[in-house]
Amino acid sequence: MRLYDLASTIRSKNAGVNQITFDIIFPDRKTYERAVRSGAITRDSIAKLYKIPESRISDFVTFEVGNAIKFTIYRLRPSGSPGDWDILGCQQYGPLLDLEIP
């Protein structure tokens, strides 16, 4: 199943001026657990999807209370520097929608 069809919220947003944080929130505990157990969303799979070294992922956490998976990456240059076209980091989640969750 596509992540788009499983999650209720998929978003990205600045976390400070040099990091972007991604939140994937599921509608209930069961769906959340299915996504976590699938192993399809991990530090490793995220690094592969975005073609970045794992060292660019500063935090990756499964947040049970919120039925959410959350990870944060470093930007290459601070937000809003010349050359940046997503000052708020709010469109970086795009590629997550098509993640296949077995």
Next chain:
Amino acid sequence: MKQNLRVMISTGHLGTAPSSPESYYRGLETNPDYVVADGGSSDPGPVYLGEDINLGQFAREEMELFVPSTRKKGIPLIIGSAGDSGSNRGVDEFVGMVKEIAREQRLPKFKVGYFYSEVPKALVKSKLGKSEGLGGFPALTAEEADNATRIVAVAGAHPYIKLLDMGADVIIGGRSGDIAWTAGPCIRAGFPEGLAYHMGKMIECASLVAEPFMGKETVIGTITKDDIRITPYHPDQRCTIGSVAGHSMYERETPYFEHALGGTLDMRACRYEQADARTVRITGAKWLLAKELRVKLEGAKKIGERYMGFVGVRDPHVVKNIESAIEWSKTAVARRFPDTKYELYFHVFGRDAILKELEPVKAQPAHELGLVVEGVAATDALAEKITDFATRMFFLSRIPGVKGTAGTAATTKKTMKSSPGYMWNVNHTIPIDDPLELFPVHMTQAGV
């Protein structure tokens, strides 16, 4: 001591768009103890602090909604991070705006408290050895401190508490952590700090804490000695465990901690319960007092003047060879402007303009591409000339095999002037002795 304290908020960034008056008045009719608003953020980028300009085009309209309506009911009004960046000019402008509105609407005399956040560079430079970079920033150097056009420190709840103690009816705050101005009045009234800061976090973006997604609608946070409750005032919105727990991790690296001047909000033991159909009750947040007071600093340096050009490409052969076209433009500029300092960026919409190096499907461009050429150079004239030339080169790009001979890109308007280019270069903490030492408080009067 009061049983509870209710804090109302209608906007997560004052002035970017007007607050909806319907839910604002619906909330105000319930007589909250405070009305607060977030006046700014570092999110919109470095240019607003760097250039000391406002982002919000609707600040005056928002203040015309907030000031008279709260004065008529005698409800204190608190605006944090005034003028978007919280610069001294932003604070002065908002204090002036409050006075003007009070005069025009002949509001009875009231006290306006305000504080500044700008920090002298000499003070920053005297603490370089003890500075720490945030979010992966390298250590701060004297050169970078000097390069920043101005530096603001991020205040905690303390100046808000101080100004309320001094009897302020309206507070205009300089740059502050966005949980500070809600936490201030709650802590002053004797409620637990953990709950006070957590309530600040929950309502900082107003209706974004509720669902479905709506901006600029009113919510009210209620704090007691045991819990906080968040209630939306747009009739079609509700707070759910999902929306509220989800918001607790919004725009922060981790869902468990939030740092502020004086301590850390610890949300590891938080519990969320549905209190009624539209209200969520939250318990469990703790405030971990900092061993050392460290204040966050923000500053931006100017890279240069900036222009942007725009072209479109539809020829499938050019689309396929867009890298060659970019290379052609780059090389042409390098040849035409040798020994000149400039920066050029090519944003290829339809391919990877938004994600850049993170884009997984860069190899599958759309059937037509839009290119924004962003050029930055020392002077306005040079930035315009280089950007316009780099843009024009797409019209003239020489790509082997092109069948079209009238122009290899569709052009439209004149190359456009943008804001100057800035870059965040101060994103550090330094130690201080007193949480008020960088935030001098002042009191003035408004009204007739």
